[in-house]
Structures are given as structure tokens and as C-alpha cells.
Amino acid sequence: MTVESVRPEAPAAAGLREPPLAGGGVPVLGHGWKLVRDPLAFMARLRDHGDVVRLRLGPKTVYAVTTPALTGALALSPDYIISGPLWESLEGLLGKEGVATSNGPTHRRQRRTVQPAFRLDAIPAYGPIMEEEAHALAERWSSGRTVDCTFEAFRVAVRVTARCLLRGRFIDERAERLCAALTTVFCGMYRRMVVPLGPLYRLPLPANREFNRALADMHLLVDEIVAERRASGQKPNDLLTVLLEAKDDNGDPVGEQEIHDQVVAILTAGSETTASTIMWLLELLAAHPEHGDRVRDEAEAVTGGRPVAFEDVRRLAHTNNVVVEAMRLRPAVWILTRRAVTDTELGGYRIPAGADIVYSPYAIQRDPKSYERHLEFDPDRWRPERAKDVPKYAMRPFSVGNRKCPGDHFSMAMLTLVTAAVATRFRFEQAAGSDDTTRVGITLRPNRLLVRPVAR
Ligand code: HEM
Secondary structure (H helix, E strand, C coil): CCCCECCCCCCCCCCCCCCCEECCCEECCCCHHHHHHHHHHHHHHHHHCEEEEEEEEEEEEEEEEEHHHHHHHHHHHCCEECCCCHHHHHHHHHHHCCCCCCHHHHHHHHHHHHHHHHCHHHHHHHHHHHEEEEEEEEHCCCCCEEHHHHHHHHHHHHHHHHHHCCCCCCHHHHHHHHHHHHHHHHHHHHHHHHHHHHHHCCCCCHHHHHHHHHHHHHHHHHHHHHHHHHHHCCCCCCCCHHHHHCEEECECCHHHHHHHHHHHHHHHHHHHHHHHHHHHHHHHHHHHHHHHHHHHHHHHHHHCCCCCCCCHHHCCCCHHHHHHHHHHHHHCCCCCEEEEEEEEEEECCEEECCCCCEEHHHHHHCCCCCCCCCCCCHHHHHHHHHCCCCCCCCCCCCHHHHHHHHHHHHHHHHHHHHHHHHHHHEEEEECCCCEEEECCCCCCEEEEEEEEEEEC
């Protein structure tokens, strides 16, 4: 890829420059075709051309931010909001009234509503469920019998999220339905973002029909969850009760649509991300059995041989490092966007009001400028004496600022527990027919990972 123009423009306007235009665009689709064909490699190379570069997606100009420091500045600045192609497609599909897509006072109110359920001191209450689900997962597997990781990872992710936060007695069939729906919806949404061809997506083509069916099923699933709770007449101490009893800015009960959209936001954000990370963890444990052995050794040293428990999590330092390193190399959330609400700047570049900005945690977290042996799976790089050398904002898989993931502590506890529970019992190998190539949607996950657990 070449940079076609580096036009230092409008020096009079506070000496700000216009970001260079990335090369390789084609008529009509601009850089969209690269973002469809090989988006990870495309994003990973953009830093070679500038700290901020312009991309063309169809008729739109989008600004890509490529350095850790500037992604931090972007996420922390009040000049940018959640909007732009990703969020427009998300809003149209997942709903406008959930915490993941709202802005301003509504977003602040919704964060205040959901935040208590995710605070560090709220997590131990979920410990028994996380523990039970992590061990149930390992107990379902038997030595030598191939495991379909997509199904298993979704199952445990949905069950933990639903049982902890929605106190739902989720049957497996629902986890399967959600998994199928989200796969189709998240891949389709990604396409709609990078190739925004509006009306074409409404044509009755098989791919559009499949997408619409999946989306409808996901919303139906959420309606079922809310209706079940209302019909039960129960008000357990959980996030769903808080959502059902929340008040809007005028102190009135929030509308049905907002409740629906909030449940969609929690369930989709909580299950797709953690499920994808579990799949990648299994792939990495199969590729690096020595780290599986170290996880087992650490867990046994901490527990003395009893099943690993939630209380052990904070002492499982290596297991935690395995999870963090998996999230560095294989981030579930690999692309994020914002929109400028005012004329502003980033790193000395002019960003006009209304501009869409994109950045890739995948590119940032694999950047050779930030990491030695950047493509190597090396959990020890997160030992305190080495982690201090990682540049600020070069590892922020949960983002920072007012949109930082509320589920960060929740996810880390769950992922560490699951990793320890499965690695204590098994070593893993990829099975025949497994396809661990990366499937790119709104999140990243392996296409079809099959592993064979081998009992220790
Ligand atoms: C937001 C990552 C798990 C709920 C985010 C964002 C990231 C992220 C990067 C910020 C998006 C942005 O800046 O635009 C992850 C990763 C996870 C994970 C990597 C697991 C490996 C969870 C879980 C939940 C959750 C378990 C809930 C059960 C949310 C919600 C938001 C969010 C509701 C929107 C927050 C807002 O806009 O205020 N997540 N997440 N996430 N996440 Fe997570």
C-alpha cells in the first residue's frame, strides 16, 4: 500500500495538517474492498503511513488512528461520540436505546443503571455460578472425543452471562440459537459497515434473508427472556430486575423498547466477546501445550489439588497472563469507531466535525513498535517486570474512558476460571477437520475450531 497524498493543508487553521490518504482504494468501494478481503492485514499496515490516515469507504471518508497514544486520546476525548458506520448499523439492528449505542445524558444514566452489577465488589456474588459453569464445561468433555469449540464456548458464555446477570435458567437450545443468530448477524453487520450500500441490503437475496432471519430470532430470544421474567412475578437481585425497574431522565419508568435494547446490549456484548475469547484460548492451549501445563501446575499449587474455585482467581497469575496474551493476539473486539462532534485535532491532524474515526485494537496490540517478538504467544510478557515496558494504551482490550467495557472484571474472572478448569483436566490438540483461520465479523473468532481433549 502506498500513500497517495500527504497534503499539509490549511496551515492557517491552527497549523493542523490533513491526514494522508491511504493508497490502494478502488472506485466506488474505496478501501472498503480491502476491509472486506483482508481487513486485519490492511489495518495492521496502516501505521506505516501515518499516525492518522484517511480511508474511503464508498462515498465516505473515514479517519484511521494507528498509534496507541492517539487511540487513548480518542477514547478519552469528549470531542468524539459513539456513532459512525459501525454504530449506525448496530443501532438499526440491535436497537437505538441500549447502553452500547446511546450517547450524552441517556448514556450516563444507563451506565449508572448497569454499572453496580459489574463493580469489582459485585463480582464475587457471581463466583459460585462461574465456578459451576466452568467445571460443568470440563466435565462434559471426555478424553479423545472431539469438542466443537464454537458451540461449547457460546454455551458457557451465554449460560454464565444469563445466569449471573439475568438470573435466567437458560436452556442449551437458547445458547445454540443465540450462537447461530449472532454469527450471522455480526458477520452481516461488519459487511454493512465497510461496504455501506444501503438499499442493496434490503433486496430479497438469500444472504439478506438469512441475515434478517437471524436478527429476528435474536430479538425474539430477548422478548422471551423479558416475558418469562415478568410472567414469573419474581424480582431477584439481578441486573434484569434493575433494568425492569429503571427510571428515565424524568423519573418515569423506562419504556419497553429501552428495556429490550438494554437486554440485547448486555447479552450480545457479553456472550459474543467472551465466547470468541474462549475459542481462541482453546486454540492457543492446543498450539502451546507447555502453557497449559503451567496453568495446571499453578492451579494445583494454589488449590492443593481440589477443583479450582473463584477465590483462587486472583492468585492464578500465569493463568491470568495466558488470558491477557490471548486477548492481545486474538482480540475479540478488533475494530472500534467514533464520530467527531466538533472540529478538532488528533496528533496535529485536523479532524472535521462529523468525521468518522476508526481504530483497530488488533493492529495496536500486534504492533512491532510496541511489542518485541510481536507475533509470538508469550504470556510472560505480562509479568510485572516486563509489562511496565508496554507503551500506554498498547493493550486496552476493554478500551478506556466513558465507553470502557463495564464487563471487564466479570470477563477476566470468568475467562481465568474457565482456562484453569479446562487446563487442569486436559491437554488439547486440534482435531481433524478443524479450521482455525480467523472469521472476521464485528468480532474475531476461529472459523470452526475442533479440539480433542486428552485427559491428564
Ligand atoms: C463495551 C470489549 C465482555 C458489556 C466494550 C468495549 C470493548 C469491549 C472494547 C468498548 C467499545 C467502544 O469503546 O466503543 C470486551 C471484551 C470482552 C467483553 C474484549 C470479553 C473478552 C463483556 C461482557 C459484558 C460486556 C461480559 C456484559 C455482560 C459491554 C457493554 C459495553 C461494552 C454493555 C458498552 C459500554 C458503553 O458503551 O458504555 N466491551 N467486552 N462486555 N461491553 Fe464489553
